[in-house]
Amino acid sequence: MMRWLTLYLRSRSVPAALATVITATAALWWLGTTIDDPRIHDTLALLAVLTGVAATAPGLAGADPDLDRTAAIAWPPRRATHLILAGAIITSLVTLTHTGPVLRNVTGLVGLIALGVATIGASRAVLLPVIWTVFALRFAPPLGAPPTGPGYQVLLTWMVQPGHTTPATVTAVLLGLAGTITYSVHGPGNRW
Amino acid sequence: MTARILRIELRRSTAPWVAVLVVALGVALFYLTTSRDGWWISLAVQERSMLLLLWPLALGAGAWQGSRERRERIEELICVTPLPRWRRVLPTAVAMAIGAVAGYLGMFGAGTGRTLPYATYFSIGTVPVVAVGAVSMITAVWLGLAAGSRFPSTLTPPLLGVAAVAVQVGVLGVSGAGETSRIGLLLPTLFGPADSSMEFVIPTARTNLSQVVWLAAVAATGLVLFAAASRRGRLTAIVPAVIGVAVALPLQPGSADVYEPDRNAIGRVCTPDPPLVCVPRAHERALSSLRDPARQALAMLSAKLPNAPTSVVEEYRQPRRSDPRTVLVQPLRVSAGEFTYLPQDIIWYLLDGAGTRPCDNLGLVTKEQADRYLTARQVAAAWLLGHLPANPPGLAPLSPATEPALQTLRGLPAGEQRARVAALREAELTCQPGDRLEILTGPNGPR
Amino acid sequence: MVRAVGAVETAPTTHPWVIQAEGLRVRAGRRMAVDGLDLTMGTGVHGVLGPNGAGKTTLVRSLATVLRPAEGTLTLLGQTVTGHLDLRELRRQIGYLPQEFGFYRRFTVREFVEYLAWLKEMPRRQMPGAVQRAIDRVGLTDRADDRMKTLSGGMVRRAGIAQAIVNDPRILLLDEPTAGLDPGQRLDFRALLRDLGTDTCVLVCTHLVEDVVAACTDVLLMDEGRLVFRGVPADLEAAGGERNGGDSPAERGYSAILRQHRDSAR
Numbered sequence: 001m002m003r004w005l006t007l008y009l010r011s012r013s014v015p016a017a018l019a020t021v022i023t024a025t026a027a028l029w030w031l032g033t034t035i036d037d038p039r040i041h042d043t044l045a046l047l048a049v050l051t052g053v054a055a056t057a058p059g060l061a062g063a064d065p066d067l068d069r070t071a072a073i074a075w076p077p078r079r080a081t082h083l084i085l086a087g088a089i090i091t092s093l094v095t096l097t098h099t100g101p102v103l104r105n106v107t108g109l110v111g112l113i114a115l116g117v118a119t120i121g122a123s124r125a126v127l128l129p130v131i132w133t134v135f136a137l138r139f140a141p142p143l144g145a146p147p148t149g150p151g152y153q154v155l156l157t158w159m160v161q162p163g164h165t166t167p168a169t170v171t172a173v174l175l176g177l178a179g180t181i182t183y184s185v186h187g188p189g190n191r192w
Numbered sequence: 193m194t195a196r197i198l199r200i201e202l203r204r205s206t207a208p209w210v211a212v213l214v215v216a217l218g219v220a221l222f223y224l225t226t227s228r229d230g231w232w233i234s235l236a237v238q239e240r241s242m243l244l245l246l247w248p249l250a251l252g253a254g255a256w257q258g259s260r261e262r263r264e265r266i267e268e269l270i271c272v273t274p275l276p277r278w279r280r281v282l283p284t285a286v287a288m289a290i291g292a293v294a295g296y297l298g299m300f301g302a303g304t305g306r307t308l309p310y311a312t313y314f315s316i317g318t319v320p321v322v323a324v325g326a327v328s329m330i331t332a333v334w335l336g337l338a339a340g341s342r343f344p345s346t347l348t349p350p351l352l353g354v355a356a357v358a359v360q361v362g363v364l365g366v367s368g369a370g371e372t373s374r375i376g377l378l379l380p381t382l383f384g385p386a387d388s389s390m391e392f393v394i395p396t397a398r399t400n401l402s403q404v405v406w407l408a409a410v411a412a413t414g415l416v417l418f419a420a421a422s423r424r425g426r427l428t429a430i431v432p433a434v435i436g437v438a439v440a441l442p443l444q445p446g447s448a449d450v451y452e453p454d455r456n457a458i459g460r461v462c463t464p465d466p467p468l469v470c471v472p473r474a475h476e477r478a479l480s481s482l483r484d485p486a487r488q489a490l491a492m493l494s495a496k497l498p499n500a501p502t503s504v505v506e507e508y509r510q511p512r513r514s515d516p517r518t519v520l521v522q523p524l525r526v527s528a529g530e531f532t533y534l535p536q537d538i539i540w541y542l543l544d545g546a547g548t549r550p551c552d553n554l555g556l557v558t559k560e561q562a563d564r565y566l567t568a569r570q571v572a573a574a575w576l577l578g579h580l581p582a583n584p585p586g587l588a589p590l591s592p593a594t595e596p597a598l599q600t601l602r603g604l605p606a607g608e609q610r611a612r613v614a615a616l617r618e619a620e621l622t623c624q625p626g627d628r629l630e631i632l633t634g635p636n637g638p639r
Numbered sequence: 640m641v642r643a644v645g646a647v648e649t650a651p652t653t654h655p656w657v658i659q660a661e662g663l664r665v666r667a668g669r670r671m672a673v674d675g676l677d678l679t680m681g682t683g684v685h686g687v688l689g690p691n692g693a694g695k696t697t698l699v700r701s702l703a704t705v706l707r708p709a710e711g712t713l714t715l716l717g718q719t720v721t722g723h724l725d726l727r728e729l730r731r732q733i734g735y736l737p738q739e740f741g742f743y744r745r746f747t748v749r750e751f752v753e754y755l756a757w758l759k760e761m762p763r764r765q766m767p768g769a770v771q772r773a774i775d776r777v778g779l780t781d782r783a784d785d786r787m788k789t790l791s792g793g794m795v796r797r798a799g800i801a802q803a804i805v806n807d808p809r810i811l812l813l814d815e816p817t818a819g820l821d822p823g824q825r826l827d828f829r830a831l832l833r834d835l836g837t838d839t840c841v842l843v844c845t846h847l848v849e850d851v852v853a854a855c856t857d858v859l860l861m862d863e864g865r866l867v868f869r870g871v872p873a874d875l876e877a878a879g880g881e882r883n884g885g886d887s888p889a890e891r892g893y894s895a896i897l898r899q900h901r902d903s904a905r
Contacts, residue, residue: 024354031358034362035362036365044358047357047361050354051351051354057350058346058347126346130249130350131217134217134245134249134357135245137244137245138245142364200746260743264741267741270758272705272735274727275757
């Protein structure tokens with residue numbers, strides 16, 4: 001079992017991803033210690049989460065999606081477990097070093113990347129969370145303050161809203177669910 | 193022949209995607225956010241501020257493109273071709289630069305929809321602001337190409353992008369978004385002055401020059417890194433960056449000289465007929481939304497006071513001594529060709545202190561002194577208006593002490609009331625020391 | 640530089656062989672995959688056979704100047720490949736289809752072949768014509784403007800052959816060119832090989848004995864980094880008997896020679 005797990009983890013380049021996430025989180029934590037503005041700390045936490053999620057993407061597809069698809073094991077629960085474990089690791093790492101609505105952002109962004117892997121393939125999947133976050137960062141300090149209305153702007157900028165914003169949390173959870181289900185059932189999409 | 197290859201790269205590389213992505217994101221950012229519109233210079237600076245996000249995106253796109261040979265497993269085929277590496281990668285680099293610049297200019301073009309209807313002049317100082325941004329986009333994609341070809345991993349583009357955002361947020365967090373520190377001037381972003389509205393100023397030549405030298409030098413470093421085939425070649429890449437620092441740092445302006453007033457923007461534009469209402473040229477479109485409230489305020493002043501002012505002038509740089517015949521106004525907020533206040537708010541603001549500017553030489557130390565000063569000025573305004581503002585005014589928020597003080601003033605005989613408000617106006621015009629509320633409601637009245 | 644050009648341009652009169660190897664040893668990773676090979680090749684189609692791990696791909700990669708020889712001498716078009724040789728002139732004369740053929744998926748077939756022609760420093764005027772001719776010769780004319788990623792496996796292989804022959808190379812190295820081709824395409828490909836072999840030194844690595852017999856003028860059999868047999872296709876067919884495994888005379892000859900070599904080595 002242990003051996004199987006090790007091989008699986010290596011086939012999905014988990015060690016490299018983990019090293020990347022730890023390094024990036026540490027670097028962002030260090031950056032946070034040099035900045036007094038507490039509002040910027042949430043932004044740094046979001047960037048740490050984004051790094052973690054980006055590092056997860058290559059591992060969500062094996063070297064050959066078609067080969068994986070033909071393997072005679074039950075993929076859906078395995079894929080869901082993979083996502084949830086990745087999310088848990090990112091959450092715990094970032095929570096250790098940063099503050100802010102980490103769990104919400106991990107949920108939504110992991111869902112987004114899973115959606116991306118299932119639709120546009122693992123190598124491009126990172127575009128989805130990155131572009132959305134880049135867009136939302138316009139509203140995060142130091143560039144701005146997250147909108148409190150109108151409603152659609154709150155939804156569009158869910159990852160930079162304060163932690164207690166219910167619509168933002170709902171959006172993140174919906175994205176998380178949609179991503180997990182799509183990816184678990186459909187598996188990684190093909191290159192195009 | 194290379195032109196044909198360039199055309200292929202323009203179509204098949206990441207270049208067109210960079211352009212489309214930047215324009216799309218730019219349109220979303222321009223049109224989904226509420227921003228101040230109406231001047232070419234503020235459009236250009238807004239776009240430069242968005243480089244905080246677009247620059248890392250271009251960096252990541254460059255890295256993605258830079259790892260193409262490894263990703264598509266074509267290295268085996270290419271390593272036995274005779275064409276030197278630098279000539280092979282040059283079309284890629286040029287195509288990416290064209291894509292990034294096209295995206296940046298396209299984004300500026302997309303923003304014209306919110307500028308063209310309101311702009312009445314074009315400051316030539318806008319051009320270098322856009323140009324420096326475009327150069328910085330080339331810097332981003334070329335640095336990305338270098339990084340992507342050195343570290344051809346799927347993780348490189350997102351990591352680079354996040355790192356670039358983090359570094360910029362870090363610099364801004366340390367120095368503050370409004371301040372322009374030396375290190376902040378090395379970033380591609382520009383945020384406008386902290387103490388003035390963007391429409392009245394332009395970056396100085398030194399600002400633009402130091403930035404473009406530095407960014408072009410880093411771009412050259414990226415290109416050499418990307419194109420060099422050998423270790424020695426890559427080592428020489430440090431040279432342009434070092435030269436860039438050596439030239440750019442001495443060129444950098446002091447923090448007071450990052451921006452200078454834009455002559456086009458601060459010239460005076462007035463109504464053709466008296467009573468005169470004037471605005472800086474930057475606010476020309478908004479003159480019509482100031483004219484009526486301004487004239488109403490002038491009418492109220494002349495109806496109740498002797499030697500009343502006869503014109504209203506909004507001015508960017510104001511003389512120290514006030515002209516008694518003019519109500520001077522500090523630059524107010526304008527967006528999309530209108531003052532962003534209700535007419536009654538503007539009237540209230542113009543009547544504040546009986547049509548005078550607050551004095552800054554009174555040495556008001558305690559909060560109580562400051563409150564009494566504000567109250568006195570508001571009592572004069574309310575007396576001229578005839579009543580307290582119905583709704584909380586958007587300009588010059590109402591002090592709670594105003595209402596009782598107004599009652600005290602009104603308890604005096606009519607002639608006395610007028611004399612006391614006129615005395616307050618006189619004191620404010622000359623900025624002589626003394627307690628203003630005492631003038632209006634004190635037992636002795638004006639000396 | 641001028642001398643180098645002269646040597647290549649006047650090649651037929653100054654050197655007897657297009658490819659000449661003496662005691663060639665080439666490393667693949669830590670293993671010596673080509674281990675003492677003496678070889679001379681002229682114009683014609685040379686088929687290299689051998690079991691997995693025989694060193695065929697390593698040989699081709701060293702001939703393509705991807706790998707440098709660890710020992711021995713390798714002379715291509717009269718020039719000895721050493722660490723000091725400027726390979727640029729030589730590489731213009733080489734066409735190479737690697738075993739793992741990577742390509743730019745977003746390029747069209749024409750763009751991709753044109754790109755490779757550019758990398759091979761073809762004269763500008765000849766390029767459009769040469770690209771079209773290469774595409775025609777591999778039978779991809781009607782797919783020339785389709786993206787590479789829309790091609791089937793066999794078509795990708797043919798596009799690979801097209802890029803290898805686009806510069807009219809003097810040395811053409813094809814590593815498993817027929818993988819993924821359907822029977823009809825293989826027949827066309829054999830005809831193409833025979834055609835190319837009239838003025839080019841073509842080296843084809845393959846596992847398909849039939850292709851070698853049908854299209855090659857010369858058969859080489861490698862095992863464990865060494866050359867164990869060389870002859871015309873008829874020699875290969877003659878070497879086998881009824882006792883050897885295989886469904887055709889050539890296959891039986893192939894197994895017989897390998898068996899014989901391995902027995903004697905033991």
